[in-house]
Amino acid sequence: MKCYFLSITVLVFSMLFGSCSSENASQPNIVVILCDDLGYGDLSSFGHPVIKTPNLDQMANDGIKFTNCYSAAPVCSPSRAGLLTGRSPNKAGIYDFIPGVKKSEDCRDMVHLQEHEKTIPAMLKSVGYTTCLSGKWHCSSRFNSDQQPKPDYFGFDYWFSTHNNAAPSHENPNNFVRNGEKVGVLKGFSCQLVVDEAIHWLKNKQKNKPFYLQVCFHEPHEPIASPKDMVDSYLPKSENENQALYFANVANMDKAVGRLIQYLKDSGCDENTLIFFTSDNGPETLNRYAKAKRSYGSPGDLKGMKLWTNEAGFRVPGILYWMGQKTYKGSSDAVISSLDLLPTFAQLSGAELPNRILDGESIVPLIKTGEQKRTKPLIWAFYNALNEQQVAMRSGDWKILCKLKNDTSYIPRLNNIYKGNEKLVKEAHMVDFELYNMKNDWEESENVLTQYPEVFERLKAQFEDEYRKLLDESFVWVRKEE
Structure with missing residues (x-):
């Protein structure tokens, strides 16, 4: 029962x-x-x-x-x-x-x-x-x-x-x-x-x-x-x-x-x-x-x-x-x-x-x-950033950011990537880098780029490589009539 x-x-x-x-x-x-x-x-x-x-x-x-x-x-x-x-x-x-x-x-x-x-x-x-x-x-x-x-x-x-x-x-x-x-x-x-x-x-x-x-x-x-x-x-x-x-x-x-x-x-x-x-x-x-x-x-x-x-x-x-x-x-x-x-x-x-x-x-x-x-760094490319750095990467205890610039001017804030601005974005150079030690300074209060030149050069090379790979795979919008 x-x-x-x-x-x-x-x-x-x-x-x-x-x-x-x-x-x-x-x-x-x-x-x-x-x-x-x-x-x-x-x-x-x-x-x-x-x-x-x-x-x-x-x-x-x-x-x-x-x-x-x-x-x-x-x-x-x-x-x-x-x-x-x-x-x-x-x-x-x-x-x-x-x-x-x-x-x-x-x-x-x-x-x-x-x-x-x-x-x-x-x-x-x-x-x-x-x-x-x-x-x-x-x-x-x-x-x-x-x-x-x-x-x-x-x-x-x-x-x-x-x-x-x-x-x-x-x-x-x-x-x-x-x-x-x-x-x-x-x-x-x-x-x-x-x-x-x-x-x-x-x-x-x-x-x-x-x-x-x-x-x-x-x-x-x-x-x-x-x-x-x-x-x-x-x-x-x-x-x-x-x-x-x-x-x-x-x-x-x-x-x-x-x-x-x-x-x-x-x-x-x-x-x-x-x-x-x-x-x-x-x-x-x-x-x-x-x-x-x-x-x-x-x-x-x-x-x-x-x-x-x-x-x-x-x-x-x-x-x-x-x-x-x-x-x-x-x-x-x-x-x-x-x-x-x-x-x-x-x-x-x-x-x-x-x-x-x-x-x-x-x-x-x-x-x-x-x-x-x-094993993989995290990378963000946000072209409409309210701050001036449009690209950032977190790798281990470090974070590196940069601005994007063409020959004479920084690229403007953008909402989308399409055929009309593809060249502007993909030919821009990474400039004005900033480096932060996130373990000691998660407030990003001190840019330590000059204090750690070897770390910076290593991360800069990684950053440029990761961003280039991201650009290569980024989707570009095109209207059918174009």
Whole structure:
């Protein structure tokens, strides 16, 4: 009788919540949580003095807190493309954020993640995973149009997304699309709605398959809106109501993460589910544009902000928590990147890597032992940088940056590379180098180029070689009529 009762209980539980067991028990479920414009210093576990993020702090305590975690770019669209493909977004032709469709000379209206790109969800589907995207997409100029690939083309079985920001704000958004169908006005705040949809999918997904779930929050990108009770709780510790709105926005996102983790535990997914949390780039600069009046994100001690090639542009919070599995636990200063996710997930799932040169590398040894020596440097070429250095590279404990110059003038800030400016970019020279020791000076306060001439010459040669290889593979946009 007891065994019969136990069997019924297990059956009912499985019917209610779905099964997290898979036919291949060695394959982990994988959840990637990506924030939008979250600064390096915006979580309490990363030093924020006011914002409380207990759920993410607990993740960091139970897993690995990465203090040298980098995004693929200092702005959203290229960063997201890099995460999905494991390659520099320049190779996909995504150099800056993707606007809506408005024809321009520089072909920016054409930019999208192209059909030939190989992505994490497509790779994982090949070894039996079921996949879902819930949240921001921002990898095409013609969102939800048959003229450009939709998220399902790149391996997402189920998708619930917006082109860019939640509109008109995070509260009661009206621009979500579910599997190609417009949803209409939704009641609630974006991060909670995104987690609601993720949980709904988890409950109804195909059983006995491992899953890949990509949760892409809009928070804390403008236009910011936050629950009144949370805003009121932060007002006494804020400079003004706008700052309280920002603080509450991050806290509300943390609450949504907590709800997702609790569901994973309650549904039995805590035996073998790897969760990776990060941000697409650094924090927005307050009042950089008219609607950025609530952008009180913190870069911590780092130099710069979003759209900079200094550290705060793309050094972001990184937390990995592998539920139910033994991993290294604690803080790690190993250099990692969102580019590393694809090769890492390939190794963990048994999937074959795409037949192309990747810019990321597997961090499985680091996850399991806490130790790994990176073999590939990280390089960024962001031609619309707000600071003057458009190219940067992190190699070991060192970071080197430079400006780009043609014969008599520095190249201007550019949003895209197309036939009309290809020569301008590819014939530019790397000049005005800067060198920083990131182990001793992650604030980039002292250019030590002259103090370490041998290090500089070695890194300069590596930098020039890596940038030339990146240029050779960078995609150039051309209109058909050209």
